[in-house]
Amino acid sequence: MPRDAYVNGRFIPHGQAQVHVEDRGYQFADGVYEVIAVHAGKLVDEEPHLDRLDHSLGSLKIGWPMSRAALKLKMRELLRRNLVREGIVYLQISRGVAPRDHAFPKSKPRPALVMTTRHARAPNRALLDKGAAAITIPDIRWQRCDIKSVSLLPNILGKQQAAEAGAYEAWQVAADGTVTEGTSTNAWIVTKDDKLVTRSLSHAILSGITRLTVLGLAGEEGLKIEERPFTVDEARAAREAFLTSTTSFVLPITTLDGKPVGDGKPGALSMRLRDFYLRYMDAEPAAPEARLSN
Ligand SMILES: Cc1ncc(COP(=O)(O)O)c(C=O)c1O
CATH class of the missing domain: 3.20.10.10 (D-amino Acid Aminotransferase, subunit A, domain 2)
Known part of the structure; x- marks a missing residue:
């Protein structure tokens, strides 16, 4: 079964997907995420999930890494590559990569976007x-x-x-x-x-x-x-x-x-x-x- 991850603009085999050691999500948990269900190949309640993502990002003053429309396309592309019809897509956005310092980086790094998918397990x-x-x-x-x-x-x-x-x-x-x-x-x-x-x-x-x-x-x-x-x-x-x-x-x-x-x-x-x-x-x-x- 193919399994790619999406990392900052690239689709990469899941096993090789990596984030930078100074990603603020990794060092400070300075980031947000969403989990969206996929059923019969469709994203369930996609819009409310993206509205909530917007709320989370806005509350932390983290920008969108790309437009909402572009993000939707990338999610679909990842699901298509990974042949997911039943499962989930996980997406995480952190404030980005910057030398470790608690305050928001003045360099205003590009927010880092990572996405993975998973096939649903059989219902228990x-x-x-x-x-x-x-x-x-x-x-x-x-x-x-x-x-x-x-x-x-x-x-x-x-x-x-x-x-x-x-x-x-x-x-x-x-x-x-x-x-x-x-x-x-x-x-x-x-x-x-x-x-x-x-x-x-x-x-x-x-x-x-x-x-x-x-x-x-x-x-x-x-x-x-x-x-x-x-x-x-x-x-x-x-x-x-x-x-x-x-x-x-x-x-x-x-x-x-x-x-x-x-x-x-x-x-x-x-x-x-x-x-x-x-x-x-x-x-x-x-x-x-x-x-x-x-
Ligand atoms: C703390 C918490 N509450 C509630 C939920 C349920 O939210 P949703 O229905 O959007 O999955 C989640 C989901 O991850 C959660 O982490």
């Missing part, structure tokens, strides 16, 4: 049938989680903690006892009176594109939606829980900290939303209006 049927386990951990991240920064240390430590506990995800909990989000997913519950609850957008969470799409689909279905913070206690008492992300789609959570959520089986509403989402991906994706927090 057992995980879907059983549902995923989640644990709760303190949210130790910074106060601009709305920026999709490559600075992910707290997230990887949290995900590792989940893995060591035999769980799929860790739900991060703010000092006030409310769940912010997973380490790489957004968090949702369904209350006993069938309300769909997910945290409202703010600097405390990433504006997940899957979250946005699922909110739109739930609205179209006339489901009761509350965008507000919810506590860990509410999650424990919920009828259902699930998570959303570009790579997990909609995934039911059936245990939280080892205790069953609801009846401990994937919830009916969670599975319905998963089906809606899969159907949405099958259809020509019409991008919902992006709602990004500042």
Whole structure:
């Protein structure tokens, strides 16, 4: 299977792709990224992903390395070269290469763009049938989680903690006892009176594109939606829980900290939303209006 990466203007065999040692993304995590799903050869929710990229870049005063239209063409070219019909494209933009110094370089280097692709792994049927386990951990991240920064240390430590506990995800909990989000997913519950609850957008969470799409689909279905913070206690008492992300789609959570959520089986509403989402991906994706927090 061919596998090229795109690095600063060139398509290069993945194994030979390299960045400069003084790339600020490498030295300072001074960069942002996006992960976009590819389904049936099409980029899912491409426009909202690029809107969020624009928000992340703008928040860090990093310029676009090329026009949005040119970036779209390069993404398509990489997918075509790598024969990806089901999978993801990863793209990362750093402030560029400059002698190591914390402040933004006066030389104004060209932002560095790297893109890779991956073929999707077969969906894990057992995980879907059983549902995923989640644990709760303190949210130790910074106060601009709305920026999709490559600075992910707290997230990887949290995900590792989940893995060591035999769980799929860790739900991060703010000092006030409310769940912010997973380490790489957004968090949702369904209350006993069938309300769909997910945290409202703010600097405390990433504006997940899957979250946005699922909110739109739930609205179209006339489901009761509350965008507000919810506590860990509410999650424990919920009828259902699930998570959303570009790579997990909609995934039911059936245990939280080892205790069953609801009846401990994937919830009916969670599975319905998963089906809606899969159907949405099958259809020509019409991008919902992006709602990004500042
Ligand atoms: C912290 C965090 N929250 C939520 C998400 C889900 O976002 P999306 O639905 O755009 O994949 C991600 C995805 O990487 C994430 O890293």
